[in-house]
Amino acid sequence: MxxxxxxxxxxxxxxxxxxxxxxxxxxxxxxxxxxxxxxxxxxxxxxxxxxxxxxxxxxxxxxxxxxxxxxxxxxxxxxxxxxxxxxxxxxxxxxxxxxxxxxxxxxxxxxxxxVGAPHAVSVAVVPFVRNERSAIAGLKTTSYAENVRALAWAHEHGGDEAIFANTRGELCEGTGTNIFIEDGGALLTPPLDSGCLAGVTRAVVLEWAREEGIEAREETIPLKAIHEAEHVALSSSTRGVVPVVAVDGRALEPGPLTQQVAEIYTRRHVLTPDP
Structure with missing residues (x-):
């Protein structure tokens, strides 16, 4: 260190x-x-x-x-x-x-x-929720005990990362990641009013995907969608964009949009260090 x-x-x-x-x-x-x-x-x-x-x-x-x-x-x-x-x-x-x-x-x-090289991950949906009306919703604070507990729960249930819903039953975020779902040829991610963090990588992914002709947008997503989706991805500053290969033990394949956006991000973030 x-x-x-x-x-x-x-x-x-x-x-x-x-x-x-x-x-x-x-x-x-x-x-x-x-x-x-x-x-x-x-x-x-x-x-x-x-x-x-x-x-x-x-x-x-x-x-x-x-x-x-x-x-x-x-x-x-x-x-x-x-x-x-x-x-x-x-x-x-x-x-x-x-x-x-x-x-x-x-x-x-x-x-x-x-840090290690990014890799595909499995996720577990935890029984705890994000409070989108919290005083610290959307802030990146050091109050991470909730994340520590959620990640431990996910590990105990076979997941590399924990996924939260919010109090309205909507898909929200991971402990240190934003989440994307492929749906109808578009890449969707929960909006900031879901209570998720405004991830830096999330914002860059949305911008660069759109610039390269991929439909990528914020949209309110019911929690059940992650259990039905064929293709899911996570983003974060140290992961970039990685595919989710299992949700609560249900196996998934990396999606075509996930792979395309991951390639775009990997290529462009080397060339543009401060976008």
């Missing part, structure tokens, strides 16, 4: 966060995870845009974008060209041991670690 904190690179084992940091005590923080490809963070501007939106949604101060950029590039330069994930963490900083607002100043941590 390569770690940056408070203006410089650190030993990854060095203690850097106070015990009273609100990101630790109450999950009052936001983060981004970028793919580091050939030493370059992919779609960094979009990730920083979302980091700022998430911070504003939590009522946190907005981090200095240039400081964050500088930290990311220092970490990327130190890491090298091996495939990796860069994680940008911004919290409210020190605060009370309760739900009152943090005292600040905010805490910024940037780290890189290795």
């Amino acid at each position: 390569i770690l940056w904190f408070d203006g410089r690179l650190r030993d990854h084992a060095e203690p850097v966060v106070l015990a009273t940091d609100h990101g630790l005590t109450v999950g009052d923080g936001v983060f981004e995870a970028c793919e580091l490809l050939d030493g370059r963070p992919f779609a960094l501007s979009r990730h920083l845009d979302r980091l700022e939106r998430s911070a504003a949604g939590l009522g946190l101060p907005i981090p200095d974008r240039e400081v964050v950029r500088r930290a990311v590039h220092e970490v990327a330069d130190a890491w090298g060209t091996e495939l990796a994930r860069i994680r940008i963490l911004w919290t409210g900083g020190p605060g009370p041991l309760g739900s009152e607002a943090a005292w600040g100043p905010g805490t910024l941590l940037v780290a890189a670690s290795a």
Whole structure:
């Protein structure tokens, strides 16, 4: 791991966060995870845009974008060209041991670690739901205990990733992925009002697919559709676009649109590092 904190690179084992940091005590923080490809963070501007939106949604101060950029590039330069994930963490900083607002100043941590190559996945639909009316719906916060529990449940039931419905019984998202279904020659993904995260890869996939003549759109999808669909795909910053090969044990084949869009994404994201 390569770690940056408070203006410089650190030993990854060095203690850097106070015990009273609100990101630790109450999950009052936001983060981004970028793919580091050939030493370059992919779609960094979009990730920083979302980091700022998430911070504003939590009522946190907005981090200095240039400081964050500088930290990311220092970490990327130190890491090298091996495939990796860069994680940008911004919290409210020190605060009370309760739900009152943090005292600040905010805490910024940037780290890189290795990731494996993307691969096809199986999914399990979990018995828990996303609350599309939650105060943190659509924000990429450090409050990930719900995801940890859901992913563990999915693993216990033969899935690599967990899939959530929302409180209305609509298809929503995975723990760290957006979901696509092929339907009638189109690639469909749940709209943001389903409560799903506005995935950076999701947005890029929709844009690039349309530019290359593929019908790709947001559409409200009932949960039952994932149990009936012939072809399903997931997207995320470290996965790109990958096919789903099983839903709750029901085997699926990679779909033609999934394969086409995955090829487009793989080709173009190498050529356009900050779309």
